[in-house]
Amino acid sequence: MRKQGQEKLITHIIRIAGSSSILFILLIFFFLMREGLPALAEVKLSDLFSTRWYPIEDLFGILPLLSGSLIVTVFSILIALPLGAGTAIYIGEIAPRKVNEILKPTIEILAGIPSVVLGFLGILVLSPFMRETFNLPTGLTAFTGSFLLALISIPTIVSIAEDALYAVPNTYRDAAYALGASKWQVIWNVVLPAAKSGIMTAVMLGVGRSLGETMAVMMVTGNAPTVFSGLNSFIAPVRTMTATIASEMGEVASGSLHYRILFLIGIILFIFSLIINVYSSNTLAKRTAKSRAKMVS
Amino acid sequence: MMIQGKKFTESARSKHITQGIAFTIIRVIAVVTVLPILGIVVYIVVRGLPAISWEFLTAMPRDGMRAGGILPAIVGTFYLMIGTAAFAIPLGLAGGIYLSEYSEDNVWTRLIRVAIISLAGVPSVVYGLFGLGLFVLFFQFGISILSASLTLSIMTLPVIISTTEESLRSVPYQFRIVGISLGGTQWQTIRKVILPQALPGIITGIILGLERAVGETAPILFTGATFFLPRLPSSPLDATMALPYHIFVISTQVPGMPIQIQYGTVLVLMVFVLGMNLIASLIRSRARANRQW
Numbered sequence: 001m002r003k004q005g006q007e008k009l010i011t012h013i014i015r016i017a018g019s020s021s022i023l024f025i026l027l028i029f030f031f032l033m034r035e036g037l038p039a040l041a042e043v044k045l046s047d048l049f050s051t052r053w054y055p056i057e058d059l060f061g062i063l064p065l066l067s068g069s070l071i072v073t074v075f076s077i078l079i080a081l082p083l084g085a086g087t088a089i090y091i092g093e094i095a096p097r098k099v100n101e102i103l104k105p106t107i108e109i110l111a112g113i114p115s116v117v118l119g120f121l122g123i124l125v126l127s128p129f130m131r132e133t134f135n136l137p138t139g140l141t142a143f144t145g146s147f148l149l150a151l152i153s154i155p156t157i158v159s160i161a162e163d164a165l166y167a168v169p170n171t172y173r174d175a176a177y178a179l180g181a182s183k184w185q186v187i188w189n190v191v192l193p194a195a196k197s198g199i200m201t202a203v204m205l206g207v208g209r210s211l212g213e214t215m216a217v218m219m220v221t222g223n224a225p226t227v228f229s230g231l232n233s234f235i236a237p238v239r240t241m242t243a244t245i246a247s248e249m250g251e252v253a254s255g256s257l258h259y260r261i262l263f264l265i266g267i268i269l270f271i272f273s274l275i276i277n278v279y280s281s282n283t284l285a286k287r288t289a290k291s292r293a294k295m296v297s
Numbered sequence: 298m299m300i301q302g303k304k305f306t307e308s309a310r311s312k313h314i315t316q317g318i319a320f321t322i323i324r325v326i327a328v329v330t331v332l333p334i335l336g337i338v339v340y341i342v343v344r345g346l347p348a349i350s351w352e353f354l355t356a357m358p359r360d361g362m363r364a365g366g367i368l369p370a371i372v373g374t375f376y377l378m379i380g381t382a383a384f385a386i387p388l389g390l391a392g393g394i395y396l397s398e399y400s401e402d403n404v405w406t407r408l409i410r411v412a413i414i415s416l417a418g419v420p421s422v423v424y425g426l427f428g429l430g431l432f433v434l435f436f437q438f439g440i441s442i443l444s445a446s447l448t449l450s451i452m453t454l455p456v457i458i459s460t461t462e463e464s465l466r467s468v469p470y471q472f473r474i475v476g477i478s479l480g481g482t483q484w485q486t487i488r489k490v491i492l493p494q495a496l497p498g499i500i501t502g503i504i505l506g507l508e509r510a511v512g513e514t515a516p517i518l519f520t521g522a523t524f525f526l527p528r529l530p531s532s533p534l535d536a537t538m539a540l541p542y543h544i545f546v547i548s549t550q551v552p553g554m555p556i557q558i559q560y561g562t563v564l565v566l567m568v569f570v571l572g573m574n575l576i577a578s579l580i581r582s583r584a585r586a587n588r589q590w
């Protein structure tokens with residue numbers, strides 16, 4: 001009897017503790033809303049979506065911040081996608097095993113380097129280099145930020161893209177070889193198209209990483225809230241949503257309008273990240289289900 | 298079907314040339330991706346090593362942090378790691394065990410999975426906001442090690458849950474049948490048979506999760522980190538210095554900071570983080586070699 005009671009108790013504990021993730025995500029949602037939503041009662045939407053972010057004068061236009069996040073994210077993916085996908089192809093299709101034994105742990109090391117360390121090197125090494133090479137007034141620019149973000153999203157892109165390549169059944173490859181294709185033709189015409197959706201997912205998750213990254217961007221993008229104005233914006237300072245929260249939250253009185261608006265920006269980031277992650281995990285799950293079905297049939 | 302209508306009829310020579318060019322490009326890409334990583338590690342070691350001394354690791358900062366050591370930051374990071382582990386490990390283990398051993402394929406389980414995926418994607422600075430709203434202000438824990446650890450542990454949870462689940466699932470089903478058939482209850486089987494088999498994978502996951510927590514700055518910015526402490530924190534309700542935040546502070550907020558101290562601090566954090574990474578890989582590879590199934 002005692003054994004049974006104990007068993008029941010433990011099962012209950014595990015069941016409750018195991019479901020705690022649901023509680024936490026709801027708590028995050030609730031507390032962001034609780035602190036952020038009241039801002040909407042105090043600020044008109046038209047003021048919110050204006051182009052001046054100047055909290056001292058109660059100007060809370062978030063367009064420059066949205067634009068800043070967008071610029072650095074788009075550019076970081078433009079750098080990270082070819083590098084990440086290329087490296088995944090090399091690891092998955094071309095490299096000898098011995099090389100992979102060095103390559104994979106190295107990519108893991110990159111995933112482990114704290115973003116504040118990359119930001120630090122960004123300030124001391126990358127930004128002076130940028131300033132001198134491109135003859136700019138400052139090296140703290142959108143491009144410098146994008147470059148660091150690329151480094152941060154590369155491990156994610158490599159590992160998801162590599163999984164996608166791995167999931168392509170070998171029968172596809174064999175069929176193409178039998179038709180006289182070279183190894184490269186197999187990769188280019190068969191493996192990559194078959195892994196396309198997985199690589200897209202990798203890009204999505206990379207976007208998520210870049211959009212949510214805080215320290216590295218805050219340290220190297222110069223933090224000037226400007227709206228995108230042509231290609232010059234890439235080599236000018238920008239300010240992202242994450243950097244705004246991180247750099248200003250320490251100085252505001254809790255409960256003030258400025259405080260609530262920063263939480264509102266947090267809600268926007270939270271919703272973006274939810275959409276990206278739930279969407280990409282769905283496509284990942286669908287693909288595995290599909291490839292399983294294929295193997296069975 | 299994907300290659301329908303596609304004919305691989307180019308001459309062997311042109312195929313060979315195209316492939317040569319393509320492979321060269323791919324190899325260059327791989328090198329371009331990997332070299333900066335090694336470059337970063339080597340550069341930090343070379344620049345940081347001269348700063349490392351017994352005093353640097355064990356003394357309090359002096360002269361507005363421009364001299365002396367970084368002991369409070371090291372100790373603070375250590376405390377945050379312990380605090381995070383204290384909350385994240387039990388909850389993470391329970392989550393992994395539940396998903397692998399107890400859950401059925403129903404709406405509730407799917408909700409848990411969506412919640413875990415969502416938690417994994419929440420930006421670190423948003424965790425900071427959440428920790429500020431819930432732990433610092435609502436529960437009135439203040440800016441403290443406790444608030445920061447709780448915030449970090451929720452951020453770490455998805456990693457620990459997923460790796461625990463994965464390691465448990467990789468233990469063959471027969472182990473469970475044998476456990477039950479010997480008269481064990483489900484929990485006894487899990488605890489005495491399944492968990493020990495899955496342990497190396499679980500520990501690897503825990504270390505990787507904590508590694509991430511230790512390196513994070515944004516979640517502790519408004520929940521537990523402080524600019525400077527004249528003494529070590531003495532209770533979980535004290536604010537603390539931490540290595541990542543300290544790097545941020547001395548590289549952006551303190552003018553005239555000696556460059557050597559900056560690189561030294563970065564090196565200490567890197568050793569912390571990459572050391573954990575190394576331990577995790579060692580455990581994983583040893584377990585793979587010793588596996589009996």
